[in-house]
Amino acid sequence: MNRWRTTTLAVLTSLAVLLTSFGSAGLAADPGLPKYILIMFADGAGPGTFELGRLYHKEVLRKGFITTDTIMAAGNLGLMIHTCADALVCDSAAAATAMFTGFKTNTGMIGVTPNKQPVRNLAEVAKARGYRIGLVSTDAVWDATPGAFSAHAESRRDAPSIAEQYVALEPTIVLGGGRGAFLPKAAGGERADGRDLLAELRARGYSVITTGDELRKVAGGKVFGLFDTGGLSLDLDKDPEEPSYAEMVAAVLRVMKSGQGKFIAMLENENTDAATHDNDLPSTLAALEEFERGVRLAYGFYLAHPKETLLIVTSDHDTGAPGLTYAQRSLSHTASADRVYPTAAHLAMARVARTSVNTASARLGARPTAADLARVMSESYPGLVMHDRYQQHILRNEMVNPALARRIRQGAFGLMLGQYTLVYWGSTGHTSIPVPVAAIGVGAERFRGYMDNTKFAHTLFDLMGGR
Numbered sequence: 001m002n003r004w005r006t007t008t009l010a011v012l013t014s015l016a017v018l019l020t021s022f023g024s025a026g027l028a029a030d031p032g033l034p035k036y037i038l039i040m041f042a043d044g045a046g047p048g049t050f051e052l053g054r055l056y057h058k059e060v061l062r063k064g065f066i067t068t069d070t071i072m073a074a075g076n077l078g079l080m081i082h083t084c085a086d087a088l089v090c091d092s093a094a095a096a097t098a099m100f101t102g103f104k105t106n107t108g109m110i111g112v113t114p115n116k117q118p119v120r121n122l123a124e125v126a127k128a129r130g131y132r133i134g135l136v137s138t139d140a141v142w143d144a145t146p147g148a149f150s151a152h153a154e155s156r157r158d159a160p161s162i163a164e165q166y167v168a169l170e171p172t173i174v175l176g177g178g179r180g181a182f183l184p185k186a187a188g189g190e191r192a193d194g195r196d197l198l199a200e201l202r203a204r205g206y207s208v209i210t211t212g213d214e215l216r217k218v219a220g221g222k223v224f225g226l227f228d229t230g231g232l233s234l235d236l237d238k239d240p241e242e243p244s245y246a247e248m249v250a251a252v253l254r255v256m257k258s259g260q261g262k263f264i265a266m267l268e269n270e271n272t273d274a275a276t277h278d279n280d281l282p283s284t285l286a287a288l289e290e291f292e293r294g295v296r297l298a299y300g301f302y303l304a305h306p307k308e309t310l311l312i313v314t315s316d317h318d319t320g321a322p323g324l325t326y327a328q329r330s331l332s333h334t335a336s337a338d339r340v341y342p343t344a345a346h347l348a349m350a351r352v353a354r355t356s357v358n359t360a361s362a363r364l365g366a367r368p369t370a371a372d373l374a375r376v377m378s379e380s381y382p383g384l385v386m387h388d389r390y391q392q393h394i395l396r397n398e399m400v401n402p403a404l405a406r407r408i409r410q411g412a413f414g415l416m417l418g419q420y421t422l423v424y425w426g427s428t429g430h431t432s433i434p435v436p437v438a439a440i441g442v443g444a445e446r447f448r449g450y451m452d453n454t455k456f457a458h459t460l461f462d463l464m465g466g467r
């Protein structure tokens with residue numbers, strides 16, 4: 001290195017030190033930075049899904065929906081696009097990696113660039129900046145969204161590695177499913193390396209819990225709650241042993257309030273995504289009701305600490321492109337006079353469902369007959385009838401259309417429910433529809449406008465005092 005370069009480097013280094021010290025001095029004094037950050041995350045919920053939640057609450061349940069009525073209406077509203085490095089529509093892993101690291105990556109990758117380089121995520125920046133970390137998912141805690149928030153993996157399927165990274169990160173509280181990835185095969189888990197991560201967590205001072213009852217008693221300390229070996233159940237099929245999403249949100253707020261200092265919490269309801277993948281309107285509405293209960297708790301926290309809190313309601317991508325639409329009275333009525341326009345009574349028909357579409361599909365067995373289908377219809381949707389044409393999709397295992405290909409039964413149940421509710425779906429997969437980002441509180445104005453999902457990470461890095 002020549003003298004000129006050495007001198008330049010020295011000047012730049014001292015400038016950087018100066019800027020860094022200004023930065024940290026600013027961190028302590030700057031009222032523009034939030035002390036508490038709550039990210040309410042409805043996986044797979046696009047604007048159409050949130051609007052179904054609003055309409056269902058207002059028109060059927062006859063109550064407010066603060067997710068839209070307050071957070072989106074009174075807060076700052078943005079629309080976020082979610083393309084990734086290798087596709088225009090991608091999965092939750094690539095979408096969450098962009099939102100939580102600021103880097104676009106390929107489908108299926110967690111917290112790494114397309115050439116497999118790990119990049120800093122929100123949890124790592126939060127830890128470096130002195131924030132306590134809280135994580136919730138109704139799915140496995142190592143799944144794509146919480147995984148990309150806190151870990152790095154070339155494949156989202158590498159659950160054992162993501163689970164290990166949680167132990168090293170030492171978050172204050174983690175709640176959800178996915179216990180199998182924390183236990184060795186000998187103890188009924190999935191780990192081939194023989195490690196018992198739950199024992200390691202206990203040795204580090206964590207309360208490790210597995211039931212909703214235990215969660216309700218949690219008052220503070222460090223907590224790891226894993227309530228199922230895999231994901232938690234859908235709301236219509238609720239396992240009474242498992243806590244609800246809102247109970248997990250309440251526990252995170254309780255634990256954070258019992259301790260000291262700053263925190264960031266990423267609180268994911270993944271059931272909105274699972275239900276929309278199944279074109280399951282009743283389960284989607286049930287998941288939105290549960291999400292709303294969580295948002296109400298978070299909003300209550302914000303109201304108690306308005307000058308210190310940033311509350312965000314968002315999603316990672318749209319799933320299913322659902323919406324109410326006018327449609328023909330039946331498959332055999334083509335005249336425009338037979339067009340039906342949606343009303344509250346149509347949407348209220350979703351309340352007939354006794355199980356999720358997923359459960360109804362599973363109860364059909366491997367090779368269902370018309371009698372099997374009639375039995376499942378009466379168990380899951382008493383009083384409703386599936387049109388012959390939709391029955392044939394199920395009985396012959398025939399695709400409804402290429403966008404509903406992967407889930408033939410779910411697609412057919414979705415069309416059957418559409419005839420009663422007038423909610424129809426564009427896909428059983430993810431779509432390109434941008435998703436809302438609504439923010440209220442400290443720094444919220446920075447989430448306004450039409451934005452790329454990488455901006456979400458960069459804005460939060462700035463609001464935590466820099467990457």
Ligand SMILES: [Zn+2]
Nearest residue numbers: 043044092316
């Ligand atoms: Zn997702």
